[in-house]
Amino acid sequence: xxxxxxxxxxxxxxxxxxxxxxxxxxxxxxxxxxxxxxxxxxxxxxxxxxxxxxxxxxxxxxxxxxxxxxxxxxxxxxxxxxxxxxxxxxxxxxxxxxxxxxxxxxxxxxxxxxxxxxxxxxxxxxxxxxxxxxxxxxxxxxxxxxxxxxxxxxxxxxxxxxxxxxxxxxxxxxxxxxxxxxxxxxxxxxxxxxxxxxxxxxxxxxxxxxxxxxxxxxxxxxxxxxxxxxxxxxxxxxxxxxxxxxxxxxxxxxxxxxxxxxxxxxxxxxxxxxxxxxxxxxxxxxxxxxxxxxxxxxxxxxxxxx
Numbered sequence: 001x002x003x004x005x006x007x008x009x010x011x012x013x014x015x016x017x018x019x020x021x022x023x024x025x026x027x028x029x030x031x032x033x034x035x036x037x038x039x040x041x042x043x044x045x046x047x048x049x050x051x052x053x054x055x056x057x058x059x060x061x062x063x064x065x066x067x068x069x070x071x072x073x074x075x076x077x078x079x080x081x082x083x084x085x086x087x088x089x090x091x092x093x094x095x096x097x098x099x100x101x102x103x104x105x106x107x108x109x110x111x112x113x114x115x116x117x118x119x120x121x122x123x124x125x126x127x128x129x130x131x132x133x134x135x136x137x138x139x140x141x142x143x144x145x146x147x148x149x150x151x152x153x154x155x156x157x158x159x160x161x162x163x164x165x166x167x168x169x170x171x172x173x174x175x176x177x178x179x180x181x182x183x184x185x186x187x188x189x190x191x192x193x194x195x196x197x198x199x200x201x202x203x204x205x206x207x208x209x210x211x212x213x214x215x216x217x218x219x220x221x222x223x224x225x226x227x228x229x230x231x232x233x234x235x236x237x238x239x240x241x242x243x244x245x246x247x248x249x250x251x252x253x254x255x256x257x258x259x260x261x262x263x264x265x266x267x268x269x270x271x272x273x274x275x276x277x278x279x280x281x282x283x284x285x286x287x288x289x290x291x292x293x294x295x296x297x298x299x300x301x302x303x304x305x306x
Contacts, residue, residue, distance in 0.1 A: 002026045002301065003043070005070065006050040007063040014281050015048065018294045024301060031067045032060035041077050046304050049083040052278045053092050053137050061166065064092065064137075080304060082256045083277050090253060091277045094136050094171055104249050106242070106272050109176050115168040121157045123172070125150060130175040133157075135165035146175060176271055179264045184235075186243060186260045187279060187293060188250045190300045194293050196238035197285045199231060234288035242270065249275075256300070 051067035071085040112123035135143035143163050147153040187194040246260045259279035262272045281293040
């Protein structure tokens with residue numbers, strides 16, 4: 001038995017289909033409405049953490065608080081959770097993600113952040129434009145806007161129209177123009193590379209590729225396409241020095257599943273800019289790869305429930 005701790009049902013089809021195929025029973029726990037009885041121990045089963053930092057955009061702001069407390073409760077009883085409590089720290093904070101990348105020697109775009117917009121505006125003067133704004137507690141590309149000049153950024157930051165992150169921390173980050181107008185996402189599962197795929201940025205810098213992956217996931221919940229176009233290009237036999245680093249980070253933090261996104265600049269420098277623990281496997285990429293992620297997930301679950 002596996003319990004799927006979730007907040008958004010649109011991101012469940014990949015997992016429930018995979019479990020149905022291998023006849024593993026599961027139950028769903030909608031964490032935004034979960035009630036916890038601390039006097040009782042949790043069931044001794046396998047748990048899958050699917051709690052998203054963008055839950056507040058769907059009216060489920062309490063999901064993060066409930067979820068963190070529930071994961072702590074499960075940890076206190078040593079229950080096995082796929083993406084356990086320590087991973088939530090990095091799911092909820094881009095600041096913590098950048099600190100993690102720095103500890104492991106990886107480059108990321110130069111960034112300043114603050115909950116005080118006046119201080120953030122002042123700090124942004126040291127950046128090279130164009131820049132992007134981003135929410136610290138993010139997901140779905142929340143708070144992402146591009147500014148070509150300091151004047152335009154200042155006008156936004158010091159206005160009433162600024163979009164605040166749930167934790168009030170906003171980032172201003174140097175924009176890396178992608179070489180070939182693509183970015184790359186690398187999927188790691190159970191300490192191994194599943195695959196990587198490229199995402200075109202031609203539709204806009206906001207749609208790269210975590211957000212596009214969610215759109216792709218939602219448009220074809222069964223995995224069937226509803227158009228002939230694909231947002232993604234699966235990379236067959238992907239090799240890159242970053243893969244070993246991403247595996248190292250996953251093992252150090254406890255990410256059983258994670259998607260890492262990087263961009264190569266026009267000059268050839270490589271920057272990792274996002275880690276997504278509630279990774280969503282694109283039906284398009286699954287089709288192209290022969291369902292590599294589904295197979296990897298199924299093998300992982302079967303090993304854990306033996």
